[in-house]
């Protein structure tokens with residue numbers, strides 16, 4: 001499931017194309033007036049063809065992997081996107097047809113008519129483009145957003161690092177993988193899903209850093225949180241759920257536990273990890289540990305920052321991966 005939008009060629013915005021063509025016109029010459037006007041329309045044709053190629057290459061929404069479908073839903077309304085794809089396709093196809101017809105007309109008409117015909121074609125096509133520009137630009141914006149998502153390889157074993165904001169997810173990912181995500185002492189530092197890799201004993205494992213999530217219903221979550229819940233729900237892998245045991249925790253212990261319960265409902269392999277053990281608050285720590293022991297979970301205690309407990313956690317992760325089905329394990 002490497003990002004299906006990755007190779008998509010994105011054309012410039014509609015009005016930019018019109019303005020560029022207007023500026024280009026005086027610079028396009030030819031051996032005769034007829035030749036020059038034909039060249040002008042041909043250049044416009046090539047620029048408009050980019051919109052047509054763009055929508056034809058746009059990944060089929062119905063065939064998107066659930067992770068990329070949800071990622072699309074996070075950036076746009078899917079029905080509106082479908083309409084705009086169709087508007088862009090029609091506008092570019094009609095414009096290309098018009099330009100071809102006018103080019104033929106110039107070929108058949110007297111030379112002194114060529115410039116008038118060219119201007120008429122130019123006007124008609126620019127007007128179609130302008131009328132559809134809102135939709136064309138919408139598809140362009142959506143494609144730009146989706147192209148940014150780092151590709152995730154479906155055959156690689158995957159670990160998704162999830163939890164409340166500011167618990168140290170990115171710190172952990174940066175310590176155990178090649179990824180170097182931004183780390184800062186405020187919530188929502190991570191705004192996108194990031195992919196890192198670890199190679200161990202011939203195994204290549206991908207580790208996904210996700211944005212923080214708050215303990216609230218999915219419907220109330222913002223787009224940054226939704227990127228995280230999308231990865232947790234729709235990527236196939238082991239989930240590390242991080243708790244913050246320090247006094248500076250963004251979420252209360254009760255909210256962290258609620259969030260953990262929500263993730264557990266997904267029935268995936270989930271490893272609870274208590275972070276910031278170097279600065280743990282005894283009361284918070286006890287509440288987390290009491291909860292985890294009561295529900296029979298095996299948990300890990302680490303300080304991602306100070307590197308405490310990381311070797312033990314890595315060992316557990318890698319042995320889980322090695323013992324999992326062939327689908328989740330691949331030789332490097």
Ligand SMILES: Nc1nc2c(ncn2[C@@H]2O[C@H](COP(=O)(O)OP(=O)(O)OP(=O)(O)O)[C@@H](O)[C@H]2O)c(=O)[nH]1
Pocket residue numbers: 164165166167168169170171172182183184185186187188189190191210211212213246275276277278279302303304305306
């Ligand atoms: N004391 C202590 N601080 C830590 C530890 N791990 C991370 N931090 C600090 O906690 C803050 C948040 O760390 P990040 O790794 O950015 O946390 P995050 O969960 O990725 O945060 P978001 O992306 O905003 O959700 C930073 O100031 C880190 O230096 C730890 O083990 N102990």
Ligand SMILES: [Mg+2]
Pocket residue numbers: 169170171181182183189190209210211212
């Ligand atoms: Mg982060």
